[in-house]
Amino acid sequence: MTKTLARSFFVLAAAASVGCTVEHQANPPLEGAGGTSPIDVTGAAAVCGNNAMIGGGPVTPPNVGVAPGFPGSPFTPRVGATRTSSDPPPAISGGTLRILKDGNTAVAADPDRDRVYVVDLTTRTVTSTIMLQKGDEPGRVVADAAGRVHVALRRGGALATIDPTKGTLLDRRNVCGAPRGVAYDPSGDVLHVACADGELVTLPAAGGAVMKSRFIDTDLRDVIVSGDKLLVTRFRSAQLLTVPSDMSNSTFKRKSLPSFRSEETRGGNAFTPSVAWRAVEMPSGGVAILHQRGFDSLVEPSFGGYGGFSPCDAIVQTAVTTVAPDSKAHTGPSLSGMVLAVDMAISADGNKVAIVAPGNATNSEVEGGEPRMPRVFETDMNSATDPVVGCRNDGQYAPCMPQGSVMGGFFPQGVSTGSAGATGAADIAPSADGGVGIDPSQQTPPVVPSTCGTIDGAQPTSPNVPKVVGEPIAVAYAGDKVVVQSREPALLEVPGGAPITLSTESRADTGHTLFHANAGGMVACASCHAEGNDDGRVWSFACEGARRTQSLQVGLKGTEPFHWGGDERDFTQLVQDVFVGRMSGPQLLPDQVEATLGWIDRQPRRSRTLPTDSDAVARGRTIFNDTKTAACATCHTGPNLTNNMTVDVGTGGKFQVPSLVGISTRGPFMHNGCAETLKDRFGACGGGDKHGVTSKLTEGQVDDLIKFLQTL
Numbered sequence: 167m168t169k170t171l172a173r174s175f176f177v178l179a180a181a182a183s184v185g186c187t188v189e190h191q192a193n194p195p196l197e198g199a200g201g202t203s204p205i206d207v208t209g210a211a212a213v214c215g216n217n218a219m220i221g222g223g224p225v226t227p228p229n230v231g232v233a234p235g236f237p238g239s240p241f242t243p244r245v246g247a248t249r250t251s252s253d254p255p256p257a258i259s260g261g262t263l264r265i266l267k268d269g270n271t272a273v274a275a276d277p278d279r280d281r282v283y284v285v286d287l288t289t290r291t292v293t294s295t296i297m298l299q300k301g302d303e304p305g306r307v308v309a310d311a312a313g314r315v316h317v318a319l320r321r322g323g324a325l326a327t328i329d330p331t332k333g334t335l336l337d338r339r340n341v342c343g344a345p346r347g348v349a350y351d352p353s354g355d356v357l358h359v360a361c362a363d364g365e366l367v368t369l370p371a372a373g374g375a376v377m378k379s380r381f382i383d384t385d386l387r388d389v390i391v392s393g394d395k396l397l398v399t400r401f402r403s404a405q406l407l408t409v410p411s412d413m414s415n416s417t418f419k420r421k422s423l424p425s426f427r428s429e430e431t432r433g434g435n436a437f438t439p440s441v442a443w444r445a446v447e448m449p450s451g452g453v454a455i456l457h458q459r460g461f462d463s464l465v466e467p468s469f470g471g472y473g474g475f476s477p478c479d480a481i482v483q484t485a486v487t488t489v490a491p492d493s494k495a496h497t498g499p500s501l502s503g504m505v506l507a508v509d510m511a512i513s514a515d516g517n518k519v520a521i522v523a524p525g526n527a528t529n530s531e532v533e534g535g536e537p538r539m540p541r542v543f544e545t546d547m548n549s550a551t552d553p554v555v556g557c558r559n560d561g562q563y564a565p566c567m568p569q570g571s572v573m574g575g576f577f578p579q580g581v582s583t584g585s586a587g588a589t590g591a592a593d594i595a596p597s598a599d600g601g602v603g604i605d606p607s608q609q610t611p612p613v614v615p616s617t618c619g620t621i622d623g624a625q626p627t628s629p630n631v632p633k634v635v636g637e638p639i640a641v642a643y644a645g646d647k648v649v650v651q652s653r654e655p656a657l658l659e660v661p662g663g664a665p666i667t668l669s670t671e672s673r674a675d676t677g678h679t680l681f682h683a684n685a686g687g688m689v690a691c692a693s694c695h696a697e698g699n700d701d702g703r704v705w706s707f708a709c710e711g712a713r714r715t716q717s718l719q720v721g722l723k724g725t726e727p728f729h730w731g732g733d734e735r736d737f738t739q740l741v742q743d744v745f746v747g748r749m750s751g752p753q754l755l756p757d758q759v760e761a762t763l764g765w766i767d768r769q770p771r772r773s774r775t776l777p778t779d780s781d782a783v784a785r786g787r788t789i790f791n792d793t794k795t796a797a798c799a800t801c802h803t804g805p806n807l808t809n810n811m812t813v814d815v816g817t818g819g820k821f822q823v824p825s826l827v828g829i830s831t832r833g834p835f836m837h838n839g840c841a842e843t844l845k846d847r848f849g850a851c852g853g854g855d856k857h858g859v860t861s862k863l864t865e866g867q868v869d870d871l872i873k874f875l876q877t878l
């Protein structure tokens with residue numbers, strides 16, 4: 167019964183949008199927000215190719231994919247009065263907590279306040295606070311054999327070394343533009359740092375200069391020592407690279423994680439991996455990767471198109487994939503409902519996994535109330551990586567959904583074996599280099615007793631899991647206990663007592679909050695615009711075609727209209743179409759819209775390793791600015807490097823001239839992601855001489871041009 171309802175809800179939503187009819191539902195406005203009246207709802211019913219998302223006219227009755235009289239998502243974010251920080255906090259990156267070997271000392275990096283806290287978990291006190299430089303944005307934390315703690319400074323471009331017993335900063339060493347992951351390698355007593363611009367850097371743990379720095383590939387994330395190898399994840403593509411730890415060999419193995427299919431998630435169409443938020447070492451060897459999976463088939467850019475109220479129908483879902491030392495990958499079920507899960511921890515015995523989802527920090531029933539969706543979820547590792555189950559909110563495979571809500575009946579929650587047997591087999595396609603292949607007909611889903619009971623949005627109460635009150639960004643195990651770090655307010659939650667206040671300084675910013683919030687349709691802006699930027703995905707939209715997620719670290723204000731086709735006339739229209747429409751969110755008030763655009767535009771940008779060859783950069787600049795042939799600056803002009811025109815440069819239609827600000831921090835490139843690298847933009851898919859005359863440039867000149875682009 168439950169499943170039938172879930173299915174028909176999805177089908178209804180999908181069927182209603184065939185033909186690209188776009189309708190908006192009049193969701194109720196957010197409560198408690200600043201003073202002004204809600205924006206007019208512009209309902210629209212438009213046909214393909216005719217500015218499908220721009221509407222006018224009267225409010226359309228809420229009859230698309232929504233039960234008559236339905237009051238809106240039961241998971242509406244409540245954000246309170248609008249606050250705009252004059253010093254905007256960075257986007258959430260997650261994974262900033264480490265428990266030291268004594269099992270009692272926690273070291274938490276605070277990327278919002280540029281500090282590191284050392285906390286005694288028994289006495290529940292902050293024993294020291296190490297102040298870093300403004301804008302350092304401390305991230306991953308690792309300890310070495312001598313008890314020193316090393317923190318990657320994501321924007322500081324350095325590695326900070328701390329004595330946790332004395333609470334002092336011992337050292338600060340420059341490593342690369344954007345350090346991300348850091349690992350300690352006991353053989354050799356060295357540290358390996360993975361950098362977003364592609365360098366893998368080795369340096370002595372005891373202090374001293376960088377020993378080795380080698381470019382591996384762009385967008386590196388976490389690094390894990392596995393014998394004489396390093397396992398390195400890439401963030402957006404969620405690939406796993408295996409590199410010899412002495413970096414002697416220039417060849418490395420690249421593995422893409424398996425894709426996933428289940429009838430329980432969007433009717434059995436494939437989901438593919440992306441955005442590997444966090445990779446952790448498994449006690450038994452190998453690596454576990456917490457990542458997103460995105461829907462690979464046609465998405466309707468219409469009401470509920472990005473996700474409705476059933477978490478199994480969201481187009482971005484959370485999953486754990488393990489890769490064993492023999493390189494076999496197993497990908498688990500949809501950990502549905504864990505919106506924007508950015509960090510994961512595995513217990514010392516390898517049996518348990520805990521995951522945090524800051525996207526669920528705001529969806530309370532009433533202003534200031536307890537969120538209805540789980541922010542911390544602990545389950546067995548076996549359940550999180552079960553290859554058979556597709557999507558089940560039974561407290562075991564994914565958190566329970568709130569009960570007693572009007573939509574409660576729609577969730578495939580606590581599914582009995584009977585119905586699961588019919589639809590529960592996940593068909594996991596083998597990945598190009600050897601993921602698991604499972605014949606669905608061979609699989610009998612295990613009996614899963616629902617453990618949900620009478621809870622509201624949380625998993626069944628476990629004495630080892632804190633009831634988190636904040637916005638969780640990191641999680642770690644201290645023995646059996648799950649310890650959670652919240653960014654706002656800055657807290658450490660340890661089961662069995664009151665939260666430990668890390669700082670009383672508020673970093674609240676309504677734009678930041680809305681950007682990271684589950685809108686109601688089990689997806690956040692940050693699910694696709696990961697770390698305030700993009701997910702590197704090319705989505706497939708009905709009526710529109712392939713559309714790469716656009717970068718948001720470019721300075722949007724003044725570059726209207728938005729989207730590749732220029733069909734969103736301004737940010738208010740975009741919020742209406744995307745947040746309220748596609749993401750099933752509530753109406754936003756004008757000051758909330760303004761705060762969101764404000765935060766996106768003022769968010770701290772990611773730091774970079776800039777090209778060192780200034781002569782090449784200068785030559786590239788000359789070519790870029792030349793008005794006769796390359797003529798790049800005729801379109802890519804002004805402070806945002808766009809003239810905001812929608813033009814045909816030979817790539818199959820008219821597209822908005824994209825901003826080139828921070829171009830080296832993203833990729834793939836072009837509206838359909840056809841250019842894997844910047845060099846590829848000058849190849850077959852870049853539009854040829856309609857896109858600036860480049861056919862006469864020598865290879866050296868193209869390289870110079872690319873070096874210049876990397877400085878933008």
Ligand code: HEC
Pocket residue numbers: 472481681689690691692693694695705710713714715716717718722725727728729730731740741744745749762822
């Ligand atoms: C499902 C993934 C997804 C989600 C969720 C999402 N976006 Fe996007 N975003 C995209 C894609 C894809 C594009 C390009 C769309 C197109 O051209 O049709 C885009 C484009 C944009 C642009 C246009 C940038 C430009 O230069 O024109 C803005 C602004 C934007 N998104 C903001 C947001 C905000 C704010 C939210 C949350 C309310 C959000 N997005 C949610 C995927 C997403």
Ligand code: HEC
Pocket residue numbers: 790796797798799800801802812813814815817821822823824825826829834835836837838847856857858859860871
């Ligand atoms: C006539 C206007 C025009 C000129 C001249 C022009 N561009 Fe573009 N550029 C565009 C448009 C439009 C797109 C998007 C096309 C698409 O995605 O299909 C684009 C896309 C790009 C992209 C990909 C951006 C991204 O975010 O994916 C790069 C890089 C780029 N241009 C660089 C250049 C360089 C370098 C030159 C000079 C050789 C140049 N462009 C000349 C209009 C122009």
